[in-house]
Amino acid sequence: MKIVAICGAGIGTSEILRVNAVRALERLDIEAEVTATDVASVGSAAADAQVILTSPELVGAIGRTNADIVVIQNYFDLDEITAKLEVAVG
Amino acid sequence: MSLPLPSLDHLPDPAIALKATATDWRSAVRAAASALSAAGYAEESYGDRMIALVEEYGPYIVIAPGLAMAHARPGADVHAPGLALVTLASPVSFGHAHNDPVSVVIGLAATEADQHVASIAALANVFNDESIVPALAAAASRDEIRRLLGAASRADLS
Numbered sequence: 001m002k003i004v005a006i007c008g009a010g011i012g013t014s015e016i017l018r019v020n021a022v023r024a025l026e027r028l029d030i031e032a033e034v035t036a037t038d039v040a041s042v043g044s045a046a047a048d049a050q051v052i053l054t055s056p057e058l059v060g061a062i063g064r065t066n067a068d069i070v071v072i073q074n075y076f077d078l079d080e081i082t083a084k085l086e087v088a089v090g
Numbered sequence: 091m092s093l094p095l096p097s098l099d100h101l102p103d104p105a106i107a108l109k110a111t112a113t114d115w116r117s118a119v120r121a122a123a124s125a126l127s128a129a130g131y132a133e134e135s136y137g138d139r140m141i142a143l144v145e146e147y148g149p150y151i152v153i154a155p156g157l158a159m160a161h162a163r164p165g166a167d168v169h170a171p172g173l174a175l176v177t178l179a180s181p182v183s184f185g186h187a188h189n190d191p192v193s194v195v196i197g198l199a200a201t202e203a204d205q206h207v208a209s210i211a212a213l214a215n216v217f218n219d220e221s222i223v224p225a226l227a228a229a230a231s232r233d234e235i236r237r238l239l240g241a242a243s244r245a246d247l248s
Contacts, residue, residue: 007150009143009162012161012200013159020214055153057147057148057149058150073187076217
């Protein structure tokens, strides 16, 4: 399982999302590699990813992908992140 | 050389601005750039790049209700990795569908893209508590900000 968290610059917000996704996956007892990157690199970074985590604003910039795109509104809401990841990977 | 970000409960005075006056989201981001500049982490012009990121990709930096995390890529205008925190006298709208209005702006400067892991994990600890944004916005002193950040960053919320 490979999960990529995306933000505009690849620092900061995607890292927040990565950290909280790791916590959510621990809750779900799911093994996954979670990385953070910027939206410009998403084509290569997410080429073999099953899930892309991002914010509503960035969905349009991601382009074509085979991964499930999971949209997170509140990056600090572990309940939201856990519930959406459970749907995506369950 | 990879320098760590300073820890949250030791933010220097210049990196904290209380009740800043911002008329719109751009001036709120510039206030974060001014705090980063005052603390020696970045040039004022870093604010232009933080604004450009929002202009390019939208207000995705509003990552939780009331909270924006302004940042841009590493660059020549960043002198050292650092964080700044600005509270706004009056909340401003960033145009985010869910998390407006914003009352607290974090400014993040990094000199390398993968530099922030420990401090970002601490930030995640702090803001996983949804009561922290209103508490920070209401704080009357820099010491109170540091106390709020420090207490929350040490809490085990995982």
